[in-house]
Amino acid sequence: MKMLKSFAMMTAVATAVSTLALAAQAETKIGMITTLSGGGAGLGVDVRDGFMLAIEAAGRDDIEVVIEDDQRKPESAVQIADRMIQSEKVDIMTGIIWSNLAMAVVPAATAQDVFYLSPNAGPSVLAGKRCHKNYFNVAWQNDNLHEAAGAYANDAGLKNSFILAPNYPAGKDALTGYKRMYGGELAGEIYTKLGQTDYAAEIAQIRASGADSVYFFLPGGMGISFLKQYADSGVDLPIVGPAFSFDQGILQAVGAAALGIKNTSQWNKDLDNAANIAFVADFQAKYGRLPSLYASQGFDTANLILSALDKTDVSDQDAFRSALEAADFDSVRGDFKFGPNHHPVQNIYVREVIQEGDVFTNKIIATGLTNHADAYAPECKM
């Protein structure tokens, strides 16, 4: 284990050195702020690794990527962003995982003529009222995966869902998204504490509620805790969730408790297109693990930037923006295009958690929503 780690460290150092070497002749500077330490580090590491896989594969010596850790703290994200924009003079920024951090950084960055491409966070405000010509979201608007889950619940004939999410903006977006599509009754609606790790009280309420299904949005460690405790409680109602609690990074920690659960995602490793097959193989070869949806989002973000840089230089802002809008790259999701508010219009799939040998992973079982756009686009006046 230790050997492996120090090897990884050496490669990291080597990469850093080669980035430095490139710096002298770099023409395009990309600043990545993401979460690389603390509780949510798995997500940021995946976005970074996916992003760098594409950048390194392009082999261009005129791109420099500066990577900084925000520790999941809005104040440090803002500080790093100021430094990147003002003293490092980055042209493009990307990387932020959490919506509250994105809200703190993105409006200021785009107002200073920096392009921001979000590889994950998609708060509703930035898709609607406060959309910006220099802001692009390459992942999804926050509500999207939840909307697909609501639609799936209708298809599956679920009529009495118990729904829960953490008590913070993205949690509220999540339940709003689910309810937008879901047509049945609600057996209960609970907001849990952000970062809560014990769900015994909520599970007891689910047991007593007479629900026919459970929908939850609990990203990262919260979801691991909930799923293990749910499996152990003997409540055996079907669960539906967004991909965030069933991504490749955490499935191994949940184990068999997640088997068979339906979840919604815009990407999966078994999507059958050439770009995706190559991406999954290359990612696994380089990092020794399967990619998650976060890695796929980082990879797509980098490829979108590269496709625009192939056409024009970032200093010609209008031309570069048009090149981004064209989204002329091979997305690992297959078809990909932007709506008028620079958010994806894309298919969202229903996946099921399966076991392949020792590894827990997902397979696509249906298409939940086809060419789905977010609900906030009409509010965007660009």
Place this chain on the structure above:
Amino acid sequence: MSLILILEQILNGLQFGVMLFLMAAGLTLVFGVMGLINLAHGALYMVGAFAAAAVAGLTGSFVLALIASLAAAAAAGALVEVTVIRRLYDRDHLDQVLATFALILIFSEGTRWIFGSFPLFLDVPDYLSGPVTLPGGIKYPLYRLAIIVIGLVVGAGLFWLIARTRIGIQIRAGEADREMIAALGVDISKLYTLVFALGAALAGLAGALVGAIQSVQVGMGEPVLILAFVVIVIGGIGSIKGALVGALLVGLTDTLGGIFLPRLFTLMMEPAQAASLGASLASMLIYILMAAVLLVRPSGLFGGSA
């Protein structure tokens, strides 16, 4: 709301309280005996959980995993006491907070360096998994019952240790008057290391027990640490009895408040708003409890007149 649901929630509150007790016991001993604020106590909880996950992954045995968590956390605690903490006893609390905060960062990044950024797998063993039916028709997870039992047994053992053994007498004497006990010929630095390792082992055990039903990840100790501080402030700093009563109070208040407050608000406003407001208020409840206790008894329920 049925009686069964209420009883189940009371059990949940008890189980949460017992877990908090395991954390708070070590914290209150260290503070009481050595006068040290140890923010790194949560890091020892994490060490226990990671050691358990690693050993369970290698051997498949949950019992061995628990033993490993005790041993690893105690060893880490003893090492930290000898190398770092020992230099802090005579310093003021700000220095202690700074140094132990640095230890949190060192432990977190060290753990990440060894185990990586992704959560580890640690599961309930087969013989403790699934629900059992209690008298009255309550279905309750066997593992949570086991946690309650283990916690109470450890608590009883701790009381016996403090009240009945020679070491316990030395610990209590150390709390009462540090200089005098040193003058009486007790090896005070050995005693300190022992108390610190004991507290660390309890935190490690709590981490391993909880890790099986939650996620084993870097940074898992800090939220629990804050609650453990609330517990020892409510219970009275340095008092094991206070830690037990405080832990059960906090566990029950937090669990029951989280359920009943949103329901109470539903009577007055629409459900979505009630759920959100009730949840917000419920998460403040234990701090309100702490403030109320401190108003009536400024040194905590079982605190001395410090």
